[in-house]
Amino acid sequence: MSxxxxxxxxxxxxxxxxxxxxxxxxxxxxxxxxxxxxxGATTNLNEGYPWGLWIAFDFFVVPLSAGAFTLAATLHxxxxxxYHGIAHLALLAxxxxxxxxxxxxxxxxxxxxxxxxxxxxxxxxxxSFMFEVAMSITLYFGVMILELFxxxxxxxxxxxxxxxxxxxxxxxxxxxxxxxxxxxxxxxVFLTLSHRLDPLWWSPIIPLLFFTSALFSGLSVxxxxxxxxxxxxxxxxxxxxxxxxxxxxAFVIAAFLVLKFGDLLLAxxxxxxxxxxxxxxxxxxEVILLVAAMVIYFRxxxxxxxxxxxxxxxxxxxxxxxxxxxxxxxxxxxxxTYFPTWVEIGIVVAAFAAGILFYALGMRYVPDLRAGxxxxxxx
Amino acid sequence: MSRAVLxxxxxxxxxxxxxxxxxxxxxxxxxxxxxxIDQIELGxxxxxxxxxxxxxxxxxxxxxxxxxxxxxxxxxxxxxxxxYEAERCIGCRYCMVACxxxxxxxxxxxxxxxxxxxxxxxxxxxxxxxPVCVRTCPFGALEMGERDELIVEAQARISQSPDRYINHxxxxxxxxxxxxxxxxxxxxxxxxxPELGSEPVSELSEKVAIYGTPTALVTVGAALAGVYxxxxxxxxxxxxxxxxDQKESE
Numbered sequence: 001m002s003x004x005x006x007x008x009x010x011x012x013x014x015x016x017x018x019x020x021x022x023x024x025x026x027x028x029x030x031x032x033x034x035x036x037x038x039x040g041a042t043t044n045l046n047e048g049y050p051w052g053l054w055i056a057f058d059f060f061v062v063p064l065s066a067g068a069f070t071l072a073a074t075l076h077x078x079x080x081x082x083y084h085g086i087a088h089l090a091l092l093a094x095x096x097x098x099x100x101x102x103x104x105x106x107x108x109x110x111x112x113x114x115x116x117x118x119x120x121x122x123x124x125x126x127x128s129f130m131f132e133v134a135m136s137i138t139l140y141f142g143v144m145i146l147e148l149f150x151x152x153x154x155x156x157x158x159x160x161x162x163x164x165x166x167x168x169x170x171x172x173x174x175x176x177x178x179x180x181x182x183x184x185x186x187x188x189v190f191l192t193l194s195h196r197l198d199p200l201w202w203s204p205i206i207p208l209l210f211f212t213s214a215l216f217s218g219l220s221v222x223x224x225x226x227x228x229x230x231x232x233x234x235x236x237x238x239x240x241x242x243x244x245x246x247x248x249x250a251f252v253i254a255a256f257l258v259l260k261f262g263d264l265l266l267a268x269x270x271x272x273x274x275x276x277x278x279x280x281x282x283x284x285x286e287v288i289l290l291v292a293a294m295v296i297y298f299r300x301x302x303x304x305x306x307x308x309x310x311x312x313x314x315x316x317x318x319x320x321x322x323x324x325x326x327x328x329x330x331x332x333x334x335x336x337t338y339f340p341t342w343v344e345i346g347i348v349v350a351a352f353a354a355g356i357l358f359y360a361l362g363m364r365y366v367p368d369l370r371a372g373x374x375x376x377x378x379x
Numbered sequence: 380m381s382r383a384v385l386x387x388x389x390x391x392x393x394x395x396x397x398x399x400x401x402x403x404x405x406x407x408x409x410x411x412x413x414x415x416i417d418q419i420e421l422g423x424x425x426x427x428x429x430x431x432x433x434x435x436x437x438x439x440x441x442x443x444x445x446x447x448x449x450x451x452x453x454x455x456x457x458x459x460x461x462x463y464e465a466e467r468c469i470g471c472r473y474c475m476v477a478c479x480x481x482x483x484x485x486x487x488x489x490x491x492x493x494x495x496x497x498x499x500x501x502x503x504x505x506x507x508x509x510p511v512c513v514r515t516c517p518f519g520a521l522e523m524g525e526r527d528e529l530i531v532e533a534q535a536r537i538s539q540s541p542d543r544y545i546n547h548x549x550x551x552x553x554x555x556x557x558x559x560x561x562x563x564x565x566x567x568x569x570x571x572x573p574e575l576g577s578e579p580v581s582e583l584s585e586k587v588a589i590y591g592t593p594t595a596l597v598t599v600g601a602a603l604a605g606v607y608x609x610x611x612x613x614x615x616x617x618x619x620x621x622x623x624d625q626k627e628s629e
Contacts, residue, residue: 039487045487112470176599177599191584195479
């Protein structure tokens with residue numbers, strides 16, 4: 001009797017899944033509508049703002065998904081096997097993050113019918129950081145599929161699963177290398193935009209700032225994901241592991257702040273922190289969020305909720321920082337203005353809904369992901 | 380040597396003949412122009428003065444759009460024109476953001492838009508014809524020639540009529556130099572041209588891409604391999620004595 005109830009409750013879908021699925025399907029319909037019509041019919045992009053919400057979304061979600069490579073390095077390069085449960089969650093979340101990035105990118109580019117041109121070697125422009133980003137994200141997406149393959153099919157008795165599993169440390173290493181490149185490269189895209197990007201954010205070391213912030217964001221988001229997942233599975237979170245991640249994140253935040261303020265100081269632009277109007281305010285909100293996160297990480301101890309507050313500060317900083325660089329602080333010529341349409345916002349909402357839904361489905365139907373959580377708890 | 384055009388803005392009377400003829404000959408999408416005349420009002424009423432400036436792609440010597448394009452859809456021909464191949468373009472619009480002169484445009488209402496910008500009439504130049512705008516201008520405000528010779532010519536005009544011109548040839552140094560050069564009676568910023576240094580806009584980005592990326596790859600790759608080897612070795616050292624003890628007990 002009890003056995004039948006568990007099977008039924010497991011096979012029946014919770015209401016939240018149906019809601020998320022409905023939102024994702026609406027997004028799919030909007031996406032098809034966008035491709036069938038034009039950017040003009042669906043977005044508020046214009047001559048002054050050729051880049052809008054969708055590009056900002058991509059610039060935000062790539063470092064949001066950085067947990068996949070930071071935890072892969074922790075697990076496979078630093079050989080910290082106790083992190084394998086969290087690393088697998090971060091890998092699934094990262095894979096879903098990059099999937100939404102690629103899908104939204106296809107909607108955003110206006111010659112999506114020729115997207116494959118990026119893969120044709122005679123057309124590669126090695127001077128262009130947009131090329132580096134496109135290429136390393138495409139390759140890294142393949143790497144993530146290879147990393148996920150032996151986890152998803154762990155219980156199948158296929159020789160190919162064993163082969164891939166043996167190669168995983170090498171594959172993960174290549175993934176870490178590719179991530180280092182493209183997390184920096186999406187910052188380097190702005191190197192040539194000093195005439196557009198506000199000097200409070202433009203810097204010759206912007207690739208390094210993007211990379212270091214991807215590191216601490218990836219670690220924080222993975223820890224946040226672990227807390228949420230462990231709570232959803234009604235188990236006490238593995239606090240020593242989360243403290244390990246956030247402690248490293250705190251040191252990287254400190255390094256980032258030194259780089260950021262050192263760069264402004266050397267450029268003689270510290271005054272801009274007070275003289276840039278609304279952007280000065282945005283700058284200070286960023287600094288306060290990041291300092292708060294760092295202090296919390298250093299001092300929270302074993303208090304799960306305090307640590308959680310620090311992770312939320314980091315997440316808020318990441319969203320604010322990347323949206324500022326890709327949108328608010330990217331000055332348009334000729335006083336153009338931009339605010340996204342409901343279609344643009346709808347696509348972004350649907351992308352997050354789909355990501356959350358598939359993460360939950362993955363946790364539900366991939367036995368080894370669930371087992372990773374349970375085993376971590378026992379150790 | 381590369382060809383260039385000298386725009387003598389005091390001679391432009393904003394008749395718009397160049398813009399109209401270009402639109403007719405090149406047929407850019409509705410609402411978009413390869414070239415157009417900007418009319419700028421300077422001063423406070425009643426002392427208002429109108430200035431006119433022809434704007435089009437500057438055909439930079441080191442174009443930011445060419446550097447930005449991931450798929451080489453834009454490139455600069457040896458004799459000057461910066462041209463675009465639509466069949467390569469993926470539509471990332473990085474060129475639109477990267478251009479310091481805000482020149483590349485797309486028709487946002489097209490289903491599969493292409494970059495629309497002046498191509499210096501590269502096809503006509505290839506068969507020895509002049510660009511449409513140069514051919515059309517009735518007031519001689521546009522003069523075409525070799526870039527070096529035009530700079531000498533522009534300097535001569537400034538020294539002949541110091542009252543008419545400010546002592547600055549826009550495009551000689553700006554962003555590493557451009558194929559379109561301007562003379563003016565008022566500062567160029569008042570005409571809407573951006574203030575730019577003599578370093579190409581994309582120079583830093585290209586240096587980082589060519590030297591920074593391989594350096595980062597090798598350094599990080601070596602560091603990862605090193606850490607992997609050390610941690611693996613440490614694990615082996617930790618497990619080794621156990622197996623030896625087991626062997627001895629056997």
